[in-house]
Amino acid sequence: MPEEFSRAYWEERYQGHGHGHTAQGHPPNPQLVAETGDLAPGTALDAGAGEGAEAVWLASRGWRVTAVDIAAGALERARRNAADLEGAVADRIGWVQADLTEWTPPERFDLVCTHYAHPQGPPQELYRRLGEAVAPGGTLLVVGHHPSDRHSGAPHAGVHGAHVTAEEIARALDPRAWEVVTAEARPRTVTVADGREVTMHDAVLRARRHG
Numbered sequence: 001m002p003e004e005f006s007r008a009y010w011e012e013r014y015q016g017h018g019h020g021h022t023a024q025g026h027p028p029n030p031q032l033v034a035e036t037g038d039l040a041p042g043t044a045l046d047a048g049a050g051e052g053a054e055a056v057w058l059a060s061r062g063w064r065v066t067a068v069d070i071a072a073g074a075l076e077r078a079r080r081n082a083a084d085l086e087g088a089v090a091d092r093i094g095w096v097q098a099d100l101t102e103w104t105p106p107e108r109f110d111l112v113c114t115h116y117a118h119p120q121g122p123p124q125e126l127y128r129r130l131g132e133a134v135a136p137g138g139t140l141l142v143v144g145h146h147p148s149d150r151h152s153g154a155p156h157a158g159v160h161g162a163h164v165t166a167e168e169i170a171r172a173l174d175p176r177a178w179e180v181v182t183a184e185a186r187p188r189t190v191t192v193a194d195g196r197e198v199t200m201h202d203a204v205l206r207a208r209r210h211g
């Protein structure tokens with residue numbers, strides 16, 4: 001179990017320069033935009049919501065979002081980033097500080113998404129738990145760092161335990177209960193602190209729970 005993924009690790013990441021984003025936050029994850037743009041808005045869980053860019057994007061499209069993160073510092077930044085939102089959009093987001101490896105969702109959601117929320121424990125167990133939070137007919141979207149990112153030169157890319165393939169994510173799901181819609185490694189260009197552009201790869205698993 002990588003010690004570095006404790007709550008203290010994440011809180012430290014959100015101190016000072018935090019996650020490397022501006023106070024205004026950052027654009028939503030491109031895999032979320034690509035994979036959920038065709039879904040009718042309903043209820044969504046953003047698991048490991050960080051600074052809230054994905055929760056805000058979903059809410060602005062009409063989703064009612066529960067945004068969960070273990071780090072109080074992340075949620076403080078997320079609330080700040082959401083402060084200027086139109087009231088109706090802000091009202092569609094509930095921010096919850098909780099450890100997803102223990103938290104019991106109060107309901108099942110039409111969409112459960114998570115982007116790079118590598119937990120301290122086995123990631124498969126987190127993906128299984130997140131799958132349980134999806135309502136019949138709903139969608140699970142897991143975006144992770146693909147193992148090839150270890151050699152990308154991006155910050156934190158070498159962190160042990162943070163990498164996963166779409167096939168490994170899919171193994172957490174009972175094939176009798178799920179239809180896998182997307183399972184692939186998808187390139188994404190990021191600009192790192194020194195201005196270089198590096199190509200990273202996301203492991204993207206989108207699955208639909210049978211109704």
Ligand SMILES: C[S@@+](CC[C@H](N)C(=O)[O-])C[C@H]1O[C@@H](n2cnc3c(N)ncnc32)[C@H](O)[C@@H]1O
Nearest residue numbers: 010048049050069070071099100115116117119
């Ligand atoms: C790499 S950041 C990604 C944040 C955001 N999803 C994004 O894509 O920008 C991982 C996030 O997951 C949160 N996290 C890690 N383990 C968690 C856990 N067990 N329960 C809840 N949140 C967790 C961290 O605090 C952090 O905000």
